[in-house]
Amino acid sequence: HGGNQAKEAVVSTQSTGEAIKRNPQDHVPHSNRAACYTKLMEFGLAMEDCNKCIELNPGFIKGYLRKAALLKIDKPTEAKSVYERALEIDPKNAEAQQGYQHCVNQMRNLSPEERAKNAMMDPEIQQILKDPAMQVILEQMQKDPTAAQEHLKNPQVAEKFQKLVQSGIVSIR
Secondary structure: OHHHHHHHHHHHHHHHHHHHHHOOOOHHHHHHHHHHHHHOOOHHHHHHHHHHHHHHOOOOHHHHHHHHHHHHOOOHHHHHHHHHHHHHHOOOOHHHHHHHHHHHHHHHOOOHHHHHHHHOOOHHHHHHHHOHHHHHHHHHHHHOHHHHHHHOOOHHHHHHHHHHHHHOOOOOO
16 A cells, blocks of 8 residues: 555656656646655655745745745744735634644644754844844843843844744753
8 A cells, every 4th residue: 555655656756756847837736746746755855845935935924934844853843934924824723723732732742952053053043143233132131131121122123033032042041
């Protein structure tokens, strides 16, 4: 029975590949092929197709759901960000809500060190930490609690700071 599914996935991969050749700007075959690659345990290729699908149509929720499902196992921090993006498209999507909750629960069970290590793999977290303005702000916040209150009045700073706290990079004493 399992061999049959694999065979079907290979055939589907070939037919979606042909659909992509015929119309490279169509996001749907990329999404479908990503599902086939996932069944075949070709996670790298599946991720490439998810990213291409999202690039071609950033409003297509399935691209995000498939990508998050690939990340969910060993990169819950990144998966959580992808599920957040999916929920921006459709806040009522059950798969996105459940996936998001799964990631939150998975991150809770990690040690603070593991959580911080996972977070450092998240491109969004890397971007925040590379931002020179954020580096200065974080340094000031460490030295002076009143500076922290001032900085957090800025909604953009507050949002970035909240992400760092949630990810375990920054802890509040």
